[in-house]
Amino acid sequence: MSIFDRVRRIAKANINWLLDMAEPAENELDNKIKELEETIHEGRESAASYGATFRRLENELEALENQLAGLLVKAQTALKAGDEAAARAALTEKVKLAERIAQMQPGVEKGRKSYEMLRANIIKLQDQLKAAKLKHHDLVARKRAADAQKAFDEKFDKATSLSPEGVSFDRLEEDVLQSEAQVEINQEIRGDSLSDLELAEHSRQMQVDAELEALRAELDG
Numbered sequence: 001m002s003i004f005d006r007v008r009r010i011a012k013a014n015i016n017w018l019l020d021m022a023e024p025a026e027n028e029l030d031n032k033i034k035e036l037e038e039t040i041h042e043g044r045e046s047a048a049s050y051g052a053t054f055r056r057l058e059n060e061l062e063a064l065e066n067q068l069a070g071l072l073v074k075a076q077t078a079l080k081a082g083d084e085a086a087a088r089a090a091l092t093e094k095v096k097l098a099e100r101i102a103q104m105q106p107g108v109e110k111g112r113k114s115y116e117m118l119r120a121n122i123i124k125l126q127d128q129l130k131a132a133k134l135k136h137h138d139l140v141a142r143k144r145a146a147d148a149q150k151a152f153d154e155k156f157d158k159a160t161s162l163s164p165e166g167v168s169f170d171r172l173e174e175d176v177l178q179s180e181a182q183v184e185i186n187q188e189i190r191g192d193s194l195s196d197l198e199l200a201e202h203s204r205q206m207q208v209d210a211e212l213e214a215l216r217a218e219l220d221g
Contacts, residue, residue: 007043007121010035029136036129043122047115054111061104068097 071094078086 007039007118007125010039010125029132029139033129033132033136036125036132040122040125040129043118043125047118047122050111050118051115054108054115057104057108057111061101061108064097064101064104068094068101071097 071090075087075090075094078084078090
């Protein structure tokens with residue numbers, strides 16, 4: 001199958017049926033994108049090669065048509081000058097050239113149509129490729145969002161499995177309250193009791209007071 005037929009077949013097939021699906025198979029879409037890219041690449045190369053050949057034939061035909069007009073002028077000039085032989089020779093060459101042009105024109109016209117059709121189909125394939133890539137990008141984004149939501153739901157379900165109302169903090173709160181109560185009791189105990197240094201000082205003062213009372217009694221006696 002020629003690249004012309006392949007491009008025409010794929011462009012005619014259209015992929016709207018695939019793009020219109022809510023969730024087309026990702027591998028199927030990937031294969032279609034790859035096929036479009038390869039066909040467009042080959043089509044561009046063929047269009048460039050064929051276009052160069054077509055342009056050359058078209059330029060050649062234009063040059064022959066200009067030459068044909070020049071032969072007519074040459075024959076007219078020779079006839080006005082009375083040189084019938086030269087006029088006849090120019091017209092003979094003109095007739096032969098006209099036959100050659102007539103043979104070339106159908107091929108050039110066919111080539112022009114084929115080239116234009118190839119370019120039009122390549123443009124159509126490029127539009128399909130763009131739509132396919134956008135669809136693929138959308139599917140990837142939706143898949144990532146779905147995977148993220150699934151992972152979140154799994155973690156949330158695990159976190160809320162302790163209580164139907166949500167995460168249970170009862171045990172943690174109980175531990176905190178117990179710790180706070182212990183701290184409060186320790187502070188009260190430390191506030192009511194004396195340190196070892198304070199107890200020693202208090203003992204010394206009591207001994208001093210006792211000896212002072214004994215001295216007063218001795219002095220009074």
